[in-house]
Amino acid sequence: MAKYKPIDCGPLAVGLVNDAMGWSLRPGPVHFSASAQEHAEDRHPADYALCIRHIGQILQAPDWVGQGPKDREGFVMVRRISVAKAILLVAIKLKPDAHGRYVVASAYRVSRIAARSGCPHRQGILAARVSKRPRRNGASFQSDGGVPRSRISFGFRLLYAVVRRSV
Known part of the structure; x- marks a missing residue:
């Protein structure tokens, strides 16, 4: 019997x-293949079980969504899980x-310091912060604390926007 079974994670x-x-x-639905799960556990053994347990929450209600400057074939979704303090x-x-x-490539824990800096992945990535507050004046994007919607940072264009959606 195989250790990993493909997971359909929902929409x-x-x-x-x-x-x-x-x-x-x-x-479209999200699929986490057996080989991608093996990769995630091999690269991030301490995080794998936690990620599997919460993957649906991350995909349905992320706190951040983003893409690395060199990664044009994928994107990341990040969520703070209060119960797990992760x-x-x-x-x-x-x-x-x-x-x-949509295919999951990997899943793992990121540091609190990286997330606070507005860059929850490695240096140079991300990300629009997703807010659960209602939209104001029908606007999709609003600046966060006076920070412009986009700026040059780490030598690439960094989107820094707050996305507001109805609760």
């Missing part, structure tokens, strides 16, 4: 991703597979 929150990143992704990241491939599913 991707494409509305949030599209609002945050300015994309037009089509709705910030978890799920890396997803941008292009759906032949079955129309």
Whole structure:
């Protein structure tokens, strides 16, 4: 019997991703293959079980969504899990597979320091922060504390926006 079984994680929150990143992704389910799970556990053994337990929450209601400056084939969704006192990241491939599913590439814990800096992945990534507060004046993007919607940082364009959605 195989140690890993493919997981269908439910639908991707494409509305949030599209609002945050300015994309037009089509709705579709998220799939975590056995080989991707093996990769995640090999690379991040201490984080694997926690990520599997909370992957649905991360995909449905992320706190951050973003993309690295050199990673044009994928994006990340990040969520703070209060119960576990952890910030978890799920890396997803941008292009759906032949079955129309978005594919999880990896999942792991990120540091609190990285998340506070507005960059929950490695240096140079991310990210629009997703807020659960209602929209104001119908605007999709608003600046966060006077920080412009976009700026040059780490030598690339960094989107720094608050996405507001109805609760």
